[in-house]
Amino acid sequence: MDLLESLQLGLATALTMENLLYCLLGVSVGMIVGVLPGIGHLAAVSLLMPLTFHVPATAALVMLAGIYYGAQYGGSIASILLNLPGTASSAVICLDGYPMSQKGRAGAALMITTIASFVGSCFAIIVLILMAPPLAQLALSFHSADYFSMMVLGLVAAGSISQGRPLIGLASVVLGLLIGLVGIDVNSGAMRMTFGIPELFDGVSIIVIAMALFGVSEVISSIGKTGDGANKTRVTFRSLLPTRKEWRESGWPILRGSGVGTAVGILPGTGGGSMASFMAYAVEKRISSKPETFGKGAVAGIAAPEGANNAAAQSSFIPTLTLGIPGDAIMALMLGALMIHGIAPGPRVVTENPELFWGLVVSFLIGNLILLILNIPLIKVWVKILQIPYRLLFPIIILLICAGVYSLDRSVMDVLLVAGFAGIGYLLIKLGFEAAPLLLGFILGPMLEENLRRSMLLSRGDFMVFLERPISAAFLFLAALLLLWVIWGSFKPRRSTTENN
Amino acid sequence: MNVLTSKDFLAGLVCVLIGSLVLVVASDYSFGTPRRMGPGFFPITLGTLLLLLGAGVVLSSLRTHEKLPPLNLRPWLVIPAAIIAFAWLLPRFGFAPAGLAVVVLAGLADRNANKLALLLLACVLVPAIWGLFALVLGVPIPFLIWS
Numbered sequence: 158m159d160l161l162e163s164l165q166l167g168l169a170t171a172l173t174m175e176n177l178l179y180c181l182l183g184v185s186v187g188m189i190v191g192v193l194p195g196i197g198h199l200a201a202v203s204l205l206m207p208l209t210f211h212v213p214a215t216a217a218l219v220m221l222a223g224i225y226y227g228a229q230y231g232g233s234i235a236s237i238l239l240n241l242p243g244t245a246s247s248a249v250i251c252l253d254g255y256p257m258s259q260k261g262r263a264g265a266a267l268m269i270t271t272i273a274s275f276v277g278s279c280f281a282i283i284v285l286i287l288m289a290p291p292l293a294q295l296a297l298s299f300h301s302a303d304y305f306s307m308m309v310l311g312l313v314a315a316g317s318i319s320q321g322r323p324l325i326g327l328a329s330v331v332l333g334l335l336i337g338l339v340g341i342d343v344n345s346g347a348m349r350m351t352f353g354i355p356e357l358f359d360g361v362s363i364i365v366i367a368m369a370l371f372g373v374s375e376v377i378s379s380i381g382k383t384g385d386g387a388n389k390t391r392v393t394f395r396s397l398l399p400t401r402k403e404w405r406e407s408g409w410p411i412l413r414g415s416g417v418g419t420a421v422g423i424l425p426g427t428g429g430g431s432m433a434s435f436m437a438y439a440v441e442k443r444i445s446s447k448p449e450t451f452g453k454g455a456v457a458g459i460a461a462p463e464g465a466n467n468a469a470a471q472s473s474f475i476p477t478l479t480l481g482i483p484g485d486a487i488m489a490l491m492l493g494a495l496m497i498h499g500i501a502p503g504p505r506v507v508t509e510n511p512e513l514f515w516g517l518v519v520s521f522l523i524g525n526l527i528l529l530i531l532n533i534p535l536i537k538v539w540v541k542i543l544q545i546p547y548r549l550l551f552p553i554i555i556l557l558i559c560a561g562v563y564s565l566d567r568s569v570m571d572v573l574l575v576a577g578f579a580g581i582g583y584l585l586i587k588l589g590f591e592a593a594p595l596l597l598g599f600i601l602g603p604m605l606e607e608n609l610r611r612s613m614l615l616s617r618g619d620f621m622v623f624l625e626r627p628i629s630a631a632f633l634f635l636a637a638l639l640l641l642w643v644i645w646g647s648f649k650p651r652r653s654t655t656e657n658n
Numbered sequence: 659m660n661v662l663t664s665k666d667f668l669a670g671l672v673c674v675l676i677g678s679l680v681l682v683v684a685s686d687y688s689f690g691t692p693r694r695m696g697p698g699f700f701p702i703t704l705g706t707l708l709l710l711l712g713a714g715v716v717l718s719s720l721r722t723h724e725k726l727p728p729l730n731l732r733p734w735l736v737i738p739a740a741i742i743a744f745a746w747l748l749p750r751f752g753f754a755p756a757g758l759a760v761v762v763l764a765g766l767a768d769r770n771a772n773k774l775a776l777l778l779l780a781c782v783l784v785p786a787i788w789g790l791f792a793l794v795l796g797v798p799i800p801f802l803i804w805s
Contacts, residue, residue, distance in 0.1 A: 211795045322666075324718065328673045328711040334704050335680060347687055347697040350680075373737060380733040380767050548768040549779060555737060555764040556757055559744045560787050564797040569745045576741040583734055587727060588669040606700045618693030 160286070163515045170516030171523055176219050179212065183220035184524045187227020188531065191234070192539045194241045196554065198228035199593075200375050202490050203367035204554065206497075207561035214498035215513045219520040221494055225487050226278060226470045226521070230528045233270040233463055234539050237263055246431040246466040249438045253451065253458030260454055264536075265399040269456060270463040271532045273411045277464035278525045280415035281422065281471035286518060289507060293479040296504035302612040302622050306632035308605045311425040311482050313636040315594040317643040318432070322589050329590045333598025334605070336361055343603075344610060356570035363493040364565060365574050366599055370592040371486075372558045373579030376551045378586070397533065399456075407460035410441050418465030422472035425484045437465030471521060478514060479504055482601075486593035489600040665726045666719030673712025680705035736767035752803040753792075757784035 170176060190201040201224050209217030232247030237254035250270065257266040299307070312334075316327035339350045340360030351357040399407070414437040421433040441461040442451045451458050473484045474491075481502030483489040492502045500510060507514045532539075562571050586592060616622035624630045662668070680701055690696025740763035747756035761780035765771045791797045 208795065211797075322715075324711055324715045325666075325669055328669075328708060328715065331704055331708045331711065332676065335676075335701070335708070338701055338704070342697040344695075345688075345697045349687060349697055349701060350683060373741070377733045377737050377767075378730055380730060380737075381769060382730075548765065548771060549775065551767075552761040552765040552776060552779060553783060555740060556761050556783060556787060559741055559760050560753075560757070560791055560799075563745075563748065564791050564795070564799070567797070567799070569749055572741060572745040572748075576738040576745070579741070580734065580738045584729075585672070587729060588672060589665055590669065609700070610695050613692050613695060618691060620692065 160290070163290075163511060164286070164519065166512055167515030167517075167519035170215060170512045171219070171519035175212075176216050176516060176520060177523070179216040179220040180223050180520050180524050181527060183223020184227035184230075184528050185531070187224035187229075188231040188528065188539070189542055190224070191228035191231020191244055191247075192542050193545070193550070194235050194239070196379075196550070197244055197371070197375065198225050199367070199371040199487055199490070200554070201228065202487060203364065203371050204557050204561060206364050206367070206490065206494060207564050209494055210497065210565065214495065214500055214510075215516050217494055217498065218491065218513065218517050219524075221491060222474070222517065222521065223524045225491075226467065226524065227528055229278075229467045229470045230271065230274045230532055231539065232466075233274075233459070234267065235543060237266045237270070237459075238540065238543065246434050246469075247463070248431065249434045249462045250459050252438070253453070253455050256452070256454035257456075257459065262403075262454070264397040265403055266459055267536060268397045268399055268533065269403065269407050269460055271529065273407065273414065273460045273463040274467040275525055275529045276411050277415040277418055277466070277468035278471050278521070280412075280464075281419040281468040282518065282521050282525070284419050284472060285475050285521075288475055289479045289514070289518075292475065293504040293507040296480050299480075299504070299628065300612065300626060301608040301615070302626050303628040303632070305605065305608040305612055306623055306629040306636070307480065307482055308601050308608070310632045310636040310639075311484070312594075312598060312601060312605075313639055314425040315485065315597045317639055323643040325589045326591055326594055329585075329592075329594040330598040332585075332590070333595035333600075334602040336366065336595075337599045337602025338606075343607075354570075356568060361574065361599075362565060362571060363490070363497075363596075363600060365562060365571050366578060366596060367490055367493075368558045368562055369575045369578035370582045370586075370596065372554060373575060374582045374586055374592065376554055377579065377583045379547065380551060397536070403456050406456040410457040410461035411464040413437070413440065414461030414464030415468045417461075418468030419472040421465070422469030422484070423475050425476065425482065431466070433469035434462035434466040437461040474517075474521075477502075478506055478517075481506070481604075483597060486596045489597050492600055663726050664719050665724045666715055668726060670712045670715030670717075670719055673708050673715060675712075677705050677707075677709030677712055680708065732769065733767040737764055740764040740767075748799075750803065752800045753788045754784055754802050757787065 186201060186205065187198060190196050190198060202221050205224065209221060228244050229246060232242060232244035233250045233254060236242045236247045236250035237258050240251050240255040242248040242251055254266050257263065312330045316330040317323040339357055341358055342349055348358065417437040417440055418433040421436055438458060438461060441457045442448050445457060473488055477483050477488040477491055481492065483492050495502050500506065558575065559572055562575050565571060582592065612622055623633060684698050684701035684705055687698030687701065688696035689698040689702060740760045743763055744756045744760040747759055758780045761783060762776050765776035788799065788801055792799050
């Protein structure tokens, strides 16, 4: 199938009434949770995952993906107006967005970030369209050993590129892998880690883990901490229009940000676009002729990161859909949704489920167009939503979680597991453990073990197989390099503090 | 500084404890050979890895001195309790009482909760969400169970 035919198929799939509706629903929900601080896109995607049980796979993914990239649009609104990031990836927008808002340019800042979001997304979608089919073709030649090593690299990256404590990040990954073991071992039929509880024989559902860690734990730590909509900024339609100077200053940064974001989004372990937006900001500041304006309302300081985080949100689908390897927690949830619908993630998705793959890709374009159109006229609505007090919001979230989890299997045990995992998870997060690498480990665990066993069976028990195959060896080499770099990095600052003492 | 308030020390300790627990539980599963791995191979490897990582974190905690951040104690106790109440009430009395309980109880996790507002919120929300799941999505959840 050539590209044009594929896109036609995608267009036909994405333009069905059902898929359009779910796309609209997804991006609107994404936009709202993006605007609201204290509820992130991870929580929103986990919250709505139970709903997707009842719709076809394509519609489900169209909606879940819409929540994700919709939230990237909404995230910058709270950053600009309240100096509070709506999502983690828009934290960097606060640096220059809030100063712009204080100077009375909030409207222009919102307009520029919307356009930057759109350009960044489109840039990454084009890369996705061009790169995905050949990459999937290449991945078809991968053996189980290559897959094993690729997952090891992904997990090491997810654990170590975290907020400063690589050892605990890696421990989070291992914890996730262990939770993934719970249930019947498919190879031997032995029960593992079920402690004799029959409800655990089939393992723990990804929705239970995601709701507990991203929904309930998040609520527990946000209660009493999230300000109750003290926003008085007025945004008039006239103030939305950027001046000619502002247009000029945002053009190139948007494009550079899109490029940086697309590249970073493809890499494993780069987590939800925050890495992309920070890198784009750093690049922009370095090459700017007036770096001293950054942090005081520089237009480039909002344009580049906003282009970058949206580009990363789209390009992170490249490894997820073509290799079946999720780069971060949100992509792990997407894979989870695929598996729930009985579709095995991997390079075959592109060829065996073309209407799903191409329909999803075209729905990205449609969704971004909807967001572009929705964002500006509804700006007053978004500002209003910012005023919903959190103390009324979180009981709704908890009720939705309870009802959603119960609706999966009508199992009371699942609801109790959410309460348990949330309580333990909150403590672990307080201790520095991280939820995102844990979820990634949980999703990849069974695949990792399966590929390990298969390659060892094929190699007759010879561990050298992982180094003899060049692709596998390259992945393992990268993983080792990353580990060394991280360990070296974690000792360096410590040395300097002891010197100071 | 007291090690019991050191964030990294406690985190490492948790890893060591969970790792050991996994090793104890997994010692019942057959380990197998590298060629034909038993169900115990993977858990024992992971348990050992966690144990080692935990030991590394404990060792490094001797040099860092970050204190454990204060817990958000009230929500940490109240929210899971609200969810457990939902799980207990739902199969016995139906969705309406369970939903009402979870909204009001969870809402009390905030110190400045307005009980009347929560009740009103629940009266609107509970039927709406029940309608979404039971009527729109067709999940058979009873709204109210008599007797």
